[in-house]
Amino acid sequence: MAKFPDLDAWIRIAPDGRVTVFTGKVELGTGVKTAMAQLAADELDVAIEQVDLITADTALTPNEGVTAGSQTLEQSGTAIANAAANVRLLLAETAAARWGVVATTLFTRDGVVLDGQGRRATYAELAASTSLAVRARADVPRKRLAARRLIGRSVPRVDLPAKLTGLPSYVHDMTLPGMVHARVLRGPRPARD
Numbered sequence: 001m002a003k004f005p006d007l008d009a010w011i012r013i014a015p016d017g018r019v020t021v022f023t024g025k026v027e028l029g030t031g032v033k034t035a036m037a038q039l040a041a042d043e044l045d046v047a048i049e050q051v052d053l054i055t056a057d058t059a060l061t062p063n064e065g066v067t068a069g070s071q072t073l074e075q076s077g078t079a080i081a082n083a084a085a086n087v088r089l090l091l092a093e094t095a096a097a098r099w100g101v102v103a104t105t106l107f108t109r110d111g112v113v114l115d116g117q118g119r120r121a122t123y124a125e126l127a128a129s130t131s132l133a134v135r136a137r138a139d140v141p142r143k144r145l146a147a148r149r150l151i152g153r154s155v156p157r158v159d160l161p162a163k164l165t166g167l168p169s170y171v172h173d174m175t176l177p178g179m180v181h182a183r184v185l186r187g188p189r190p191a192r193d
Contacts, residue, residue, distance in 0.1 A: 001079040004062040005135045007090070010083035011040065013127035017111055019044060019051045021080055024064030025072045026056040026171045027159050032072045034157045039077050042150040043084030043143055045108040046123070053158075056171065085143070086136045091126040095119075 004010070012020045021040045027033040033053055041048040054060055056067075064076055088108055095113040096103035098121070106113050111123045162169040 001082055001136050004079075006133055007083050007086055007136055008132040009062050010080055011044075011087050012132065013087075013123050015124055015128065017050065017122055017124035019046055019111075019123075020054060021051055021084075022054050022057075022061040023076045023080060024056055024061045025067045025076045028067060028170055029159065029163070030070075030072075031157050031159065032077075033159055034155060035073055036077055036080050037158065038150045038155060039073075039081045040084045042148050043081050044088050044111070044123075045143075046111040048150060048155055050111060081142060082140070083136055085140045087132060089137075089140050090130060090132070090134070091123055094126045094130045095121045 001010070010022055012022075014020065019040065021036065023036055025032065025036075033055060037048055037051045037053050040053075041051050044051075062079075064079075089103070092106045092108065092113050093103045095115075096106055099115060099119055101115060106115055108114070112120050113123070113126060114120050159169055161167075168174065
């Protein structure tokens, strides 16, 4: 998150409550697209089906460099989880300000901030009046292990249906209009003695 510290570079919440998560990394068959959606959904306390993950779209996603060396979850996953924890806290603080209570007295469940006394506000309602174009705070705690519902549990991998049916699944399956292919041809070289 150091290069892209604003929360809206990583997460946006639509008026219908759907969550869009952005990453500069790509799915190369290791399941990271599913894992990153799990991280975001767990930290935000929303259903994984409510999360749309946009990967490596140079017009939309943070430039996180290459996807290589098994670094995706360590780098992008950590950034997404931290951004999600920040967004959850920011939405709780918005609800707390509306209700005149302290944010730490509130809790979240299924995309809703609750006060335990019957007051509730959906993330969509709160996001409509809360800018996510703010810098992430470094000290926002992640959810406790006991409160996590998705991390460490099997969920259906989002990349498998296309993979199993032969549909384009990965960045190297892309074909763009006018696309040409090339390869490096190495010329003859002097014989070695």
